[in-house]
Amino acid sequence: MTQSTEAPDTTRGGASGLPPVRAGLAETVRFVATHTLPVFVRGVANPRFPVMALYSRVNQPAWSNATLRAMRARHRGAPVMVRALSGEMLVLFDQGDVRRFFEEPVSVLAMDADDKYASLSVFEPTGVICSHGPVREDRRRVNDHALAADRPVHPSCTEFGAVVEEECRRLTSRSVVDFPLLWKTLTRISRRVVLGDQASDDQELSDWLATLRGQANWMGRSKPEAAKALYSRIEARIARYAADAPAHTLAARALAEPCPEGTDPLGQTHHWLLGIDLAAPVVARTLLLLAHHPAEQDAAHAEAAGRVPGLPRLRACLEESVRLYPIVPDLVRVTRRETEWGGVRYPAGTNVLVPMGFHQRDPERVDGGNLFAPGRWLAPDAHRDTRVAPFSHGGARCPGEYVALLLTSLVCAEVLRGHRLTGARPVLDPGRPLPGILDTAGIRLRLGRV
Secondary structure (H helix, E strand, C coil): CEEECCCCCCCCCCCCCCCCCECCHHHHHHHHHHHHHHHHHHCCCCCCHHHHHHHHHHCHHHHHHHHHHHHHHHCCCCCEEEEECCEEEEECCCHHHHHHHHHCCCCCEECCCHHHHHHHCCCCCCCCCCCCCHHHHHHHHHHHHHHCCCCCCCCCHHHHHHHHHHHHHHHHCCCEEEHHHHHHHHHHHHHHHHHCHHHCCCHHHHHHHHHHHHHHCCCCCCCHHHHHHHHHHHHHHHHHHHHCCCCCCHHHHHHHCCCCCCCCCCCCHHHHHHHHHCHHHHHHHHHHHHHCCHHHHHHHHHHHHCCCCCCHHHHHHHHHHHHHCCCCCCEEEEECCCEEECCEEECCCCEEEECHHHHCCCCCCCCCCCCCCHHHHHCCCHHHCCCCCCCCCHHHCCCCHHHHHHHHHHHHHHHHCCEEEEEEECCCCCCCCCCCCCCHHHCEEEEEEC
């Protein structure tokens, strides 16, 4: 368990005198080789789909999970200090520690850890995650207003639904849906939802954003001057669209929220565009899972055909898909004051890591952890269960959760309505543990008429 303490104490062992648990050299090498390095190579800000395809062929997550299980067993679940690629990091294994990780306010466990800041600051330097103090609160308030973060039904739900319906006609008019088509569809939806219809055909903007995110994968170390110049071009293009954006768009909602000078209400648009773009892999994986789980597909199809308000079953399928295949498998925070973990005090500036992709599939802690079981998300307390965190918890919970689930569930409903998913690739066996990673770019689905 962890507690924050106000008064600094230079004694690392704290009052108990306990020393930190540290990974040995062999453990450290194994941790870096099988966990942190593969995450970096996979792409932090912009997924490298060819790398994911390679990982799926060699079952790379199994290596990482074996490392984490061995580390947890050897140290009996205690927090372990391990040297990662860019410095020391405290890895949490105990479920009580994980729960406290989510409960601590962002003033204690901040989101702008060095590596994360180095990456995100390339394409959203004035975004919420790259901010702290009063300006962070101002930017978070604007962001939450635009996203209607506390409202399960977004005020622009009707307009967003019309955008999805129109864009999905290209999907449902074909007999085969593959990932490139889904990606193109979601990026168009992204531009229209964030900036308005005037941006719908601006593929150049999406290409610029992809280039900048690719540079962010290198955490600001690759061509920094070129990245800054590209960011300036993107910023100007976004500002031009936002000036005339309809009131229902996220950009217009951000501009409509009063804020102090220096807040940069459009600074979060890069993150919104990224978030909706990354809905394409989520949709692709969810449809693939439904194609291989006929009973779940039947339930989702009935809900889509009946136009059930809120599409709760489809949302559960999407949350389960993100649990199995998280967009962010590792959650990293940095302490802003001294904290205590496992009876040991650690100074401000300690990086704390929760390998959530490992935890929420752990069969020792999560029933059916490696199976597709959307029904778990329909339980009353499901979203308070810190063993699973597709959108995180607490003060760092993703404020775009409801918008993401709205758009992805609407896209899935459009695909399912009037169709049956068949001939899905890659092939999955629903009766066996699902693979730890999928070749997302290789997903291909056949649409049969019903």
